[in-house]
Structure formats: C-alpha cells, structure tokens
Amino acid sequence: MTQAAVSYQIKLLEDRLGFALFERKARHVELTARGRQLAQGTSEAFRMLERTFREVREDRDSVLTITALPTFCSNWLVPRIGNFQIAHPEFAVRIDSRSEVVDIAGGDADIGIRLGHGRWDGLEARFLFADTITPLVPARAVEQFGPIDTPADLLKLRLFGPMSWWRDWFENAGADPSGLPERAALELETQSMEIAAAVAAGDAAVAVSPLYFAEQIAAGILVRPFESELDHKVAHYLVYDRNRAREPKIRSFVEWMLFQPMAFCLNQPVPAFPEAGETV
Structure with missing residues (x-):
C-alpha cells in the first residue's frame, strides 16, 4: 500500500x-x-x-483421523493401531467409531471403513472383505447343551441378532427355517455387544460376521459350528479422498492396512497404490 x-x-x-x-x-x-x-x-x-x-496446518499433516464401523473398530482396529504408530511415529491417530457416515470429502476424517458397493462420490475405495454372516456359539453353551452338528441344533439355544439374518442363513445353508422363533431373544446395537451378551449368558448363539471375532474363535471362547456363510452382497471398503491420496499420512495408512496379514486379505495380491487421478 x-x-x-x-x-x-x-x-x-x-x-x-x-x-x-x-x-x-x-x-x-x-x-x-x-x-x-x-x-x-x-x-x-x-x-x-x-x-x-x-497448529491447524501441523494438525492436518501429522494427525490421522479414521472413521470406522463400531465393531470393526473395537474388534480389529483398536487392538492393532499401536502397530501402525510404531511403524509411523510421525503420525498421531484419532479414531471416530460412530455409526453415522462421516463426510470424508469435507475433511471430517482422513480415512474411513465403510460398508457398501465400493462407490462413493469423490472417494477412492479399496476392497477389504465381504460382509458375511454365520452363527457363532460360546464354548460354554456347547459344553452345556451339547455339540452343534446341524442347523436344527441351534434351536436348543436362544438366538441373538436380527431374525431376518437367521432366516436367510438357514435358507442359504439348505436348512428349514420354519422352526425359528418369530423374534430374536436379543438384538443390540452392535455385533460386539451381542457376542458379549451371549458369552455372559452361556445359552445363546449369535448371527455375526466371523471375521470380527477370529481371535475369540482361535482362543476357544467362541465356536464356529458351520462353514456356511450368508453373503449380504455388500463389502467393507477402505475409503479416502482421491485428491489427497498422495498425502504421507493417508498413503502410509492405506499401505499398512492393505499389507496386513489379515484373514480378509485372503492371500490375494494387493494392487499397487494408485497414482493421482487413477481409480481402482
């Protein structure tokens, strides 16, 4: 002037x-x-x-905000996120486990775990795993009520989870769903809550995604009686703003996530990280 x-x-x-x-x-x-x-x-x-x-500029560069589905967050992400921070100490991590969809393109989060068909405007979507359902039974219930060899054996127990899932799973497994009760004995906000309630009760089976509870199955806390899974025709995706794909914190987390030795990777080769403007 x-x-x-x-x-x-x-x-x-x-x-x-x-x-x-x-x-x-x-x-x-x-x-x-x-x-x-x-x-x-x-x-x-x-x-x-x-x-x-x-501080806002530094926060954008060094703090990674992840929005994740509640059960995925509590059962898979939280127990492992420390490994990411050990590998990348330059980044702090914040996790938002609300069920509501967060506006990633608007900057409310950097990374999201979403359930859908892999198409969200302005967002890159990397496939993680299909959304499938199968019955899980607490080991204590098997000890008390006997082995679960056929779908009909599940009727010895109380059934937790959406009854529509139970009917669809029975039909998908080739079993007669007519003996199922009209209403579930218990249906809670998240699968984790339903599993916790079933383990505490000791007389219930839960229709849930088996991937979320792989560690409890391996530890013998839960029993998976059947290999049959109901496919909900949607999948879980890792999503992020494609215009920010090259930011170090986003690139680092995407690469770490996709190269994890996880069951949902199914030992499939992980596609190369997309260049700016590319889609997968």
Whole structure:
C-alpha cells in the first residue's frame, strides 16, 4: 500500500473509534496512550491467530483421523493401531467409531471403513472383505447343551441378532427355517455387544460376521459350528479422498492396512497404490 493509502486507513479507523491513535509530530508520528493500548492487544490477537493457523496446518499433516464401523473398530482396529504408530511415529491417530457416515470429502476424517458397493462420490475405495454372516456359539453353551452338528441344533439355544439374518442363513445353508422363533431373544446395537451378551449368558448363539471375532474363535471362547456363510452382497471398503491420496499420512495408512496379514486379505495380491487421478 502507498503511504497515502495507509494514512487514509488510519484516518478511517480513528473516525470509527472516535479518538486519535497517533500524535503527528513534525518529522514523525507516535502512538497515543490509547494507540499503545490498542496496539498491544491487537498484536497479541494476531499472534494467537498465527499460532492457531500454524497448529491447524501441523494438525492436518501429522494427525490421522479414521472413521470406522463400531465393531470393526473395537474388534480389529483398536487392538492393532499401536502397530501402525510404531511403524509411523510421525503420525498421531484419532479414531471416530460412530455409526453415522462421516463426510470424508469435507475433511471430517482422513480415512474411513465403510460398508457398501465400493462407490462413493469423490472417494477412492479399496476392497477389504465381504460382509458375511454365520452363527457363532460360546464354548460354554456347547459344553452345556451339547455339540452343534446341524442347523436344527441351534434351536436348543436362544438366538441373538436380527431374525431376518437367521432366516436367510438357514435358507442359504439348505436348512428349514420354519422352526425359528418369530423374534430374536436379543438384538443390540452392535455385533460386539451381542457376542458379549451371549458369552455372559452361556445359552445363546449369535448371527455375526466371523471375521470380527477370529481371535475369540482361535482362543476357544467362541465356536464356529458351520462353514456356511450368508453373503449380504455388500463389502467393507477402505475409503479416502482421491485428491489427497498422495498425502504421507493417508498413503502410509492405506499401505499398512492393505499389507496386513489379515484373514480378509485372503492371500490375494494387493494392487499397487494408485497414482493421482487413477481409480481402482
């Protein structure tokens, strides 16, 4: 700005405030007492603004925000996210486990785990695993009520989870669903809650995604009586803004996630990370 423009802006500010900010000397100007007071406060405010903007920029670069489905978050992601941070100590991680869809393109999260058909406007989607359902039974229930050799044996137990899932699974397994009750004995907000309730009760079976509970099955806490799985025709995807795909924190997490020795990878070769503008 020219000297005349600066003088004009000062004059406008003085008129607005109703008092002078400067004393005009013969060869220079000096701040008045009120001018010094105003200069001190506004300088502090500008420094605070500068610091806040710097922190926001640093936060965008160094903090990875992940939105994940609740059961996936609690049963798979949280127990393993420490391994990612060990591999990438330069990034802090925040996890949002709400069921609501978060606006990733709008910047509310960097990475998401979503259930669908792999098509979301503006987002890259990397396949993780299909959404399938099969009965799981607490080991204590098998000990108390006997082995589960046929789908009909499940009727010895209370059934937790959506009854529509149970009917569809019975039909998919080639079993007669007519003996199923009209309503489930218990249906909770998440599969993890239903499994916890069944283990505590010891007399129930739950229709859930077996991948979420692979560790409990391996530990003998849960029994998987049947190989048959009901495919819901949708899948779980890792999603992120394709325009931000090359950001170090997003690229690092995507590569770490896809190269994990997980059951849902099915030992399939992982496709190369897409270049900017590419889709998979």
